[in-house]
Amino acid sequence: xxxxxxxxxxxxxxxxxxxxxxxxxxxxxxxxxxxxxxxxxxxxxxxxxxxxxxxxxxxxxxxxxxxxxxxxxxxxxxxxxxxxxxxxxxxxxxxxxxxxxxxxxxxxxxxxxxxxxxxxxxxxxxxxxxxxxxxxxxxxxxxxxxxxxxxxxxxxxxxxxxxxxxxxxxxxxxxxxxxxxxxxxxxxxxxxxxxxxxxxxxxxxxxxxxxxxxxxxxxxxxxxxxxxxxxxxxxxxxxxxxxxxxxxxxxxxxxxxxxxxxxxxxxxxxxxxxxxxxxxxxxxxxxxxxxxxx
Numbered sequence: 001x002x003x004x005x006x007x008x009x010x011x012x013x014x015x016x017x018x019x020x021x022x023x024x025x026x027x028x029x030x031x032x033x034x035x036x037x038x039x040x041x042x043x044x045x046x047x048x049x050x051x052x053x054x055x056x057x058x059x060x061x062x063x064x065x066x067x068x069x070x071x072x073x074x075x076x077x078x079x080x081x082x083x084x085x086x087x088x089x090x091x092x093x094x095x096x097x098x099x100x101x102x103x104x105x106x107x108x109x110x111x112x113x114x115x116x117x118x119x120x121x122x123x124x125x126x127x128x129x130x131x132x133x134x135x136x137x138x139x140x141x142x143x144x145x146x147x148x149x150x151x152x153x154x155x156x157x158x159x160x161x162x163x164x165x166x167x168x169x170x171x172x173x174x175x176x177x178x179x180x181x182x183x184x185x186x187x188x189x190x191x192x193x194x195x196x197x198x199x200x201x202x203x204x205x206x207x208x209x210x211x212x213x214x215x216x217x218x219x220x221x222x223x224x225x226x227x228x229x230x231x232x233x234x235x236x237x238x239x240x241x242x243x244x245x246x247x248x249x250x251x252x253x254x255x256x257x258x259x260x261x262x263x264x265x266x267x268x269x270x271x272x273x274x275x276x277x278x279x280x281x282x283x284x285x286x287x288x289x290x291x292x293x294x
Contacts, residue, residue, distance in 0.1 A: 025064035034062020049111045094184060115242060207248035211286030213241050213262065220245025221290065224269070227261040228253070262288060 036057035043049035061074050064252045213224045226247050228237035236258065239247040255278055262271035269290035276283070 022066070028060045032063070032202045033057050035060075115244070119242065205252050208252045209249040209283055209286070210246065210287060213245045213247065213271075213290070215290045221254045221264070221269060223265060225263045225265065227263070229259045229261065230255035231257055260286075260288075264290075 017023050021029075036053035036055075039056055040049050040053035043052055051191045066073055068076055211226075213221045213226075215221055220241070220243075222241055222243045222245060224236075224245070224247075226239040226241070227235055228239070228249075230236055236253065237249055237251075239249060241247045257275060257277050260274040260276060262274075264270070271288060271290055274286075274288065276286075
């Protein structure tokens with residue numbers, strides 16, 4: 001089997017035009033050897049000028065004849081200087097514009113109101129599941145009460161027939177008394193009932209007490225329990241913050257002094273007991289901040 005030549009990189013191949021040297025190697029020697037001789041003549045100190053001339057000449061020889069990993073020394077020096085001047089960290093700058101149909105995007109509904117509807121629906125479904133058994137029991141009780149009322153209704157019918165057998169004068173008096181009584185009943189039914197209903201500008205029922213629980217970094221805390229107690233230390237309300245840290249109660253409290261005890265079920269945050277006086281004036285939004293250990 002005949003020997004074949006080793007493949008070489010022909011794009012960077014250099015011909016040896018001057019003896020065993022290429023043109024690039026010859027130019028390095030021609031430039032650096034005279035520079036070393038010039039440094040020897042110009043520098044005034046005897047020993048240092050000789051060492052400086054030897055260093056310049058050897059540097060030219062290294063550039064011409066000493067490769068490192070098949071690469072000349074000048075390539076290594078050139079890449080080293082380029083890397084020193086090139087950046088090593090890059091920062092991303094977003095230049096593309098947003099999509100046209102995503103610009104001026106407006107949310108139709110308030111996310112807090114949507115979450116409130118979802119929580120109310122979940123509570124209603126849980127309440128209906130619990131009350132199925134109680135509704136069946138109430139139907140049985142209603143049947144028993146109807147059976148008990150039947151004898152009383154028969155007695156009332158007999159008494160009514162006896163009254164109808166009395167003289168017509170008594171019947172006329174009873175009709176007159178009955179008409180007066182119906183007129184009084186109508187007056188009572190038509191009388192307006194002055195019951196205060198708190199509503200907001202949109203006509204919806206506004207909460208009696210509303211507040212938000214946050215930590216020291218102004219971040220809302222979900223799942224925090226709020227115990228509302230009276231002066232006798234009895235629990236009147238038990239509230240829990242939603243995912244946005246908001247708690248509210250729509251049922252009005254009787255005027256008086258109340259204390260708010262806030263507890264975290266995970267024992268990550270601690271709160272002070274807050275005392276609030278409730279009267280007929282509306283209560284502003286309450287902001288509660290946690291006490292964190294340093």
